[in-house]
Amino acid sequence: MQPIGREDALVLAHYYVPGEVQAAADFVGDSFALARKAVASDKPVIIFCGVSFMGESAKILCPEKQVILPVADAHCAMADRATEEEIVHMRGTVPDLAVVTYINSSARLKALSDVIVTSSNAVKIVSRLKEKNIYFIPDPNLGHYVAAQLPEKNFYFGHGCCPVHDAATEEEVRAARAAHPAAQLLVHPECPARVCAQADCVGSTAEIIAFAERSRAEELIIGTEEGTLYELSRRCPHKKFYLLRPDFVCGDMKKITTEALRRAFAGEGTPVEVAPAVAEGARRALHRMLELAQ
Numbered sequence: 001m002q003p004i005g006r007e008d009a010l011v012l013a014h015y016y017v018p019g020e021v022q023a024a025a026d027f028v029g030d031s032f033a034l035a036r037k038a039v040a041s042d043k044p045v046i047i048f049c050g051v052s053f054m055g056e057s058a059k060i061l062c063p064e065k066q067v068i069l070p071v072a073d074a075h076c077a078m079a080d081r082a083t084e085e086e087i088v089h090m091r092g093t094v095p096d097l098a099v100v101t102y103i104n105s106s107a108r109l110k111a112l113s114d115v116i117v118t119s120s121n122a123v124k125i126v127s128r129l130k131e132k133n134i135y136f137i138p139d140p141n142l143g144h145y146v147a148a149q150l151p152e153k154n155f156y157f158g159h160g161c162c163p164v165h166d167a168a169t170e171e172e173v174r175a176a177r178a179a180h181p182a183a184q185l186l187v188h189p190e191c192p193a194r195v196c197a198q199a200d201c202v203g204s205t206a207e208i209i210a211f212a213e214r215s216r217a218e219e220l221i222i223g224t225e226e227g228t229l230y231e232l233s234r235r236c237p238h239k240k241f242y243l244l245r246p247d248f249v250c251g252d253m254k255k256i257t258t259e260a261l262r263r264a265f266a267g268e269g270t271p272v273e274v275a276p277a278v279a280e281g282a283r284r285a286l287h288r289m290l291e292l293a294q
């Protein structure tokens with residue numbers, strides 16, 4: 001591949017990549033903001049500093065653009081945690097059903113879905129679906145969080161999870177609250193329901209950052225991946241942030257280094273390709289997300 005001119009590329013980064021990569025990006029955001037930024041860009045190239053489903057979603061939404069992953073083997077652990085057989089079985093068994101798939105999923109799963117959601121728009125989107133029954137895949141933790149706010153719907157859940165967030169425990173919440181009694185607790189909805197129930201704020205990475213910025217609290221316990229601390233400290237330099245658990249780290253997000261970004265600009269990144277038939281179905285479900293999230 002040819003080297004990429006800086007002026008031709010939009011560099012997108014998720015809050016979980018290392019701080020120095022976030023500093024080098026044109027835009028840093030949560031999954032939903034990143035997808036929207038990709039669509040709005042007028043640059044011919046997007047270099048996506050994040051796990052593969054993020055670059056894949058950008059490519060599906062922007063087929064005319066070249067989307068480059070600096071690291072091809074950085075993947076989300078739950079992206080493939082549902083099968084076509086399970087979806088077909090549910091569609092054949094449960095009437096009036098919508099298959100709602102978290103954006104942390106492969107293009108193949110998206111193509112089998114009615115609509116895609118992110119953690120920041122899931123409640124709004126599911127509330128706008130006409131179907132009574134919701135098959136929420138692959139993350140049951142996020143699914144239960146959404147279901148708790150929409151008692152008028154009937155939910156069925158998949159069986160994936162994020163190993164990084166699902167590992168958070170009530171004991172860790174108790175210990176963090178005891179160590180920092182004045183602090184508020186902010187968690188991502190990929191955490192188990194028992195952890196979310198203890199929190200002052202449950203939200204996407206961008207919502208956690210916005211809450212911390214608005215909050216009058218000077219100390220905050222953060223129940224999501226440690227890369228988020230970079231933006232939190234940048235926006236709120238006088239506040240103190242404590243990670244809920246010391247190893248709140250997504251190893252795949254940490255593969256995206258500044259050296260990998262440099263190599264991507266040198267033409268050594270991996271262009272994202274999605275098979276046309278899969279891309280077509282996944283695009284329909286992603287576009288439905290963009291419409292319903294308005």
Ligand code: 13P
Nearest residue numbers: 030031032118119204205
């Ligand atoms: P956000 O959409 O909140 O940024 O979450 C993405 C993610 O991978 C959480 O683990």
Ligand code: SF4
Nearest residue numbers: 051076077162164250
């Ligand atoms: Fe996937 Fe979890 Fe990493 Fe987010 S933190 S990208 S959900 S493995």
